[in-house]
Amino acid sequence: MVSISFGIAGAFTLMGYWIVFPFAGLEMAVLGIALYLCAMRMTRYEVICVENDAVEVIVGRHKPEHRYRFNRHWVQLILSPPKAWGHSSRLLFRSHGRELEVGSCLSNTERQQLAKALERSLRQQQHH
Numbered sequence: 001m002v003s004i005s006f007g008i009a010g011a012f013t014l015m016g017y018w019i020v021f022p023f024a025g026l027e028m029a030v031l032g033i034a035l036y037l038c039a040m041r042m043t044r045y046e047v048i049c050v051e052n053d054a055v056e057v058i059v060g061r062h063k064p065e066h067r068y069r070f071n072r073h074w075v076q077l078i079l080s081p082p083k084a085w086g087h088s089s090r091l092l093f094r095s096h097g098r099e100l101e102v103g104s105c106l107s108n109t110e111r112q113q114l115a116k117a118l119e120r121s122l123r124q125q126q127h128h
Contacts, residue, residue: 005024044105077091
């Protein structure tokens with residue numbers, strides 16, 4: 001991408017249109033930043049553990065960075081519908097005024113499947 005962009009910009013520069021070259025550099029810088037941000041978001045992970053009395057969510061990139069713990073008996077799992085067409089639904093753990101969104105990188109269908117699996121897990125744990 002960089003070679004093609006700077007190749008075209010170089011050709012225009014040789015023809016006397018030097019102003020194209022800085023814009024090609026700016027375009028490649030913006031593309032590089034966007035790719036970096038996407039790569040950082042793609043390395044994020046969430047581990048959800050449903051235990052006897054707790055629901056724990058561990059979030060991190062290369063190692064656990066944050067741990068969120070909710071009382072299993074009080075936590076609510078909420079799948080809120082999209083606010084408008086083209087927006088994503090949200091899957092939330094909510095308890096005692098605290099809220100944590102999980103599965104934000106999933107599609108709406110995957111988020112619905114996760115919500116069903118978590119609901120089953122929460123119900124199974126309650127009966128034991």
